[in-house]
Amino acid sequence: MPLTARTILITGASRGLGLEFVKQIVKSSTPPEVVIAACRNPEKAVDLQNIAQGNPILKLIKLDLETDDDLESAFQETKAAVGDLGLNLLINNAGIYDKGKPGTLADISRESMQNHFNINVSGPIAVAQKFLPLIKQAASQSNVKKITPNRAGIIMVSSLMGSQQLTYKDGNGACLHYKCSKTAITMASILMARELKEAGIFVAALHPGWVRTDMGTSQAPLSPEESIEACLNVIGNAEEDVNGKLISFTGDILPY
Numbered sequence: 257m258p259l260t261a262r263t264i265l266i267t268g269a270s271r272g273l274g275l276e277f278v279k280q281i282v283k284s285s286t287p288p289e290v291v292i293a294a295c296r297n298p299e300k301a302v303d304l305q306n307i308a309q310g311n312p313i314l315k316l317i318k319l320d321l322e323t324d325d326d327l328e329s330a331f332q333e334t335k336a337a338v339g340d341l342g343l344n345l346l347i348n349n350a351g352i353y354d355k356g357k358p359g360t361l362a363d364i365s366r367e368s369m370q371n372h373f374n375i376n377v378s379g380p381i382a383v384a385q386k387f388l389p390l391i392k393q394a395a396s397q398s399n400v401k402k403i404t405p406n407r408a409g410i411i412m413v414s415s416l417m418g419s420q421q422l423t424y425k426d427g428n429g430a431c432l433h434y435k436c437s438k439t440a441i442t443m444a445s446i447l448m449a450r451e452l453k454e455a456g457i458f459v460a461a462l463h464p465g466w467v468r469t470d471m472g473t474s475q476a477p478l479s480p481e482e483s484i485e486a487c488l489n490v491i492g493n494a495e496e497d498v499n500g501k502l503i504s505f506t507g508d509i510l511p512y
């Protein structure tokens with residue numbers, strides 16, 4: 257089943273996977289009525305601006321996850337754009353991975369750990385908290401009573417690098433900053449799914465695969481097109497059995 261959510265917000269939409277989410281969602285066979293592309297600098301987001309020119313359903317908003325400063329204006333602009341529909345789907349995609357140093361015990365700094373936790377954990381949680389009234393609005397209006405991302409949901413883009421079980425297998429002690437932050441956002445997704453189940457809201461952590469973006473590097477096996485086509489298929493078909501799980505772009509439930 258394709259994604260049928262009528263209103264969708266994607267964070268970190270300026271490039272990489274966020275941009276590809278926007279591209280594929282606006283050109284889908286069942287496009288939503290409103291797509292909000294959130295990014296740090298909408299005025300510099302040329303790719304998004306070009307897509308928006310031919311697609312009136314796409315709206316750009318400013319949302320920097322480093323602080324809460326943009327949250328209120330982002331919320332108000334989204335509320336005005338989605339109107340009575342509320343927000344069906346929040347894709348919390350923005351994230352950082354500083355590859356400047358290995359991120360081992362030998363070189364890690366408190367500042368680097370804090371930056372990764374701020375952008376990769378505290379930021380997405382703050383966004384989910386802020387937009388929750390709009391997501392609840394979408395959930396309560398739906399005729400469908402099942403818990404699915406098409407009705408009302410939050411997708412936290414995480415990584416199998418944050419899976420404790422899978423990380424044990426790679427035998428690699430590096431990436432303390434990134435891996436710990438992704439472990440935390442996966443746990444946050446699990447806890448949020450429990451809290452929001454009563455409200456009919458789906459929450460899952462999503463591993464998009466290793467993808468050729470600035471973060472994933474040119475070594476990665478997947479193109480952004482391949483990753484996001486698969487991710488949208490997984491999101492569009494997700495039901496309660498994967499609520500509160502770490503799911504892969506392949507549709508598999510990953511151990512965390």
Ligand code: NDP
Nearest residue numbers: 268270271272273320321350351415466467469470471472
């Ligand atoms: P990129 O580095 O290519 O893009 C990161 C995006 O996040 C950019 O749009 C960037 O905006 C945005 N961003 C960074 N900092 C902030 C901030 N403070 N506030 C708002 N937005 C910010 O990464 P990917 O597209 O590859 O990654 C997207 C998500 O997928 C991340 O959460 C990542 O951890 C996850 N992931 C990626 C994998 C991969 O192989 N690529 C593998 C597993 C998970 P700007 O342009 O302004 O810098």
